Amino acid sequence: MDVYMKNYFEVVFSNFDRDCLNERYKRRNLVEFFRAVIVGCARGENKSDTTSCTNLILATLQYHKQCKYDNGGVCLMGKYHNVLYIAMKLAFDWGVQDTEAVAELLNEIYTCENTFERIFLGAIFGTAAPHFIAGWKSDFLDREENVHALVYFLDHANKGSLEYTEDEKVYRFIDVPLESCGKASPAKVVIQKASSEMLMILLRFGAKITDDAATNPVESILERMKEYKRAYPYELVGCLKLILRVIPTIKFTVPRQVYKQLELPEDYNYDRKIVLENYAVFLEDHLIPSTRCGLRPVELKHLCRCAVRQRLWENFELPFGIYKLPVPVSLKKYLDLFDD
Template identity: 70%
Template sequence: MDSFMDFYFEEVFVKLNRDSLNERYKRRELVEYFNSVITGCAKGQNKSDNTSCKNFVNSALKFHNTCKTKNGDVCLMGKYHNLLYIAMKLAFDWSLQDNGVVAALLDELYACERTFERIFLGAIFGTSAPFFLAGWKSDFMDKEENVHALVFFLDHATNANLEWKDGDRSYRFIDVPLESCGKASPVRVVIQMGASEILMILLRFGARITSDHVSNNPIESILDRLNEYNRKYPYELVTCLKLTMRAMPHLNLTVNKDAYKHLELPEDYNYQRKVALEKYGDILNDHLVLSSRCGLKPVELKHLCRCLIRDRLWQNFELPFGIYKLPIPMSLKKYLDLLDD
């Protein structure tokens, strides 16, 4: 495989037009070609398909890095960068098990783009929508395959303990901002879309429901949208709200204390309760948010324990699969994994 790939890159790939892999169908043709090469090399060398796929991904990374080094450590983009997406698709197609190789591929993608939107957007919007958002089409066949690919790379990124620095902030794969969505976090985009299926995946893997480049509190955006429906709430939006409330200790509403100065309230006054009742009274009356999660009553100890245990597992890169290593009943494992409430 190594000799073949060296020959291919030196004699064939370098002669391709720089923009020859910009079209999705061209990348797919090359993926099919390399699928045949991997199968042939595996049989000819009496190795597993997984080993042959690993060798291909390593060869692609080596070639990309060599070209980048010769260009002053700046990616040449065009076909040189699209080669990484061909490697990405092959790694998924063959369910590549080598965690280090997949981690190296993700590192290289982030170093060039500072985002993983070409993995996330297809799962969130489908295969065609990213073209209107970012000018490219997903390398995966349909939305279902995009979701499977997202889980595949989430699993590898978690197992490899991957984190990336951007200024003074550190991001994990699941929280890296999406450039084409105004640098919003994936979980915020999913919440705004009302895509509860994808939201469940992100939350199980420990997506942070915190402030980002867009605004302070993604849950408030759900509550504000629900207020617009005059108590005829969309199912998907309600589901998103309930899922996010499983993953957070309680609502943390934005409070402008200056607006209440004229009331001369005590220092320990429960502003969260007041804001919740004033802004979202109908939602509370309709029991879409538990009274124990918005300051009206104390938070349940069981729920606080869930949030604390999940946070410890997240810190150790053990979400969600580390839950099932705990010596506790299956009902509690499902509760910790956000499957039950």
């Protein structure tokens, strides 16, 4: 495989136009070609198809790195970069379980783009939308395959403990900002879209939603729900319920000057004041539990869930590490956000 790929890149691929992989159908054609190469090399070398696919991915990464090195460490983009997405599609199609190889592939993509939107946008918006949002089409067949691929890469990112630094902030794969969506995190884009199905996937894998106090997700949803005058959209309600499963309690955004104007003590229960004044209707409709907004103490069971999930997150063990815990199945489902 290594010799074949080296000759292919040097003799064949080098003669292709720089923009030869810009169109999706051309990338798919190359994927099909490499699929035949994988099967052929596996039989010739008496190896499994997955092993041959892993070797092809590593050869592709080596080619990409060499091209960058020859260009002073700067990616040439065009076909030289799009070949990484050929490797990405093959890794998913063959179910490559070599986390080191998949992690290296993700790292190369980030090094050149500083985002993973070509993995996330297709799962969030479907296959057509990315063309209008970012000018490219998803490499996966449909939205369902996009979602499966996202889960596949989320799993490997956790296994590889992948983290990325931008503007002195450290992001995990799941939280890397999406360039074409105003540099918002995938979770915040999903909340804005009100897609509870996608939000469930991201939260299970440990997506952060409360790091930026200026964009409180609970307040954002509650303000939108006010517009519907108690005819609440199912997806918005679903997003709210999921968020309340991963945060210990609602912390409303309170400008510091409010405390000064009212001369309130530092330990004043401002969350209780806000919810009674602005969101009492949601208490009446049982959309906000009284235990999550300062009216009553938070349930110990819920606090334990948040603490256990935090420890699992720190060790890159969400969500599959939950099922290694010596606790009843019902508690595993509770920890994995399937139950309230």
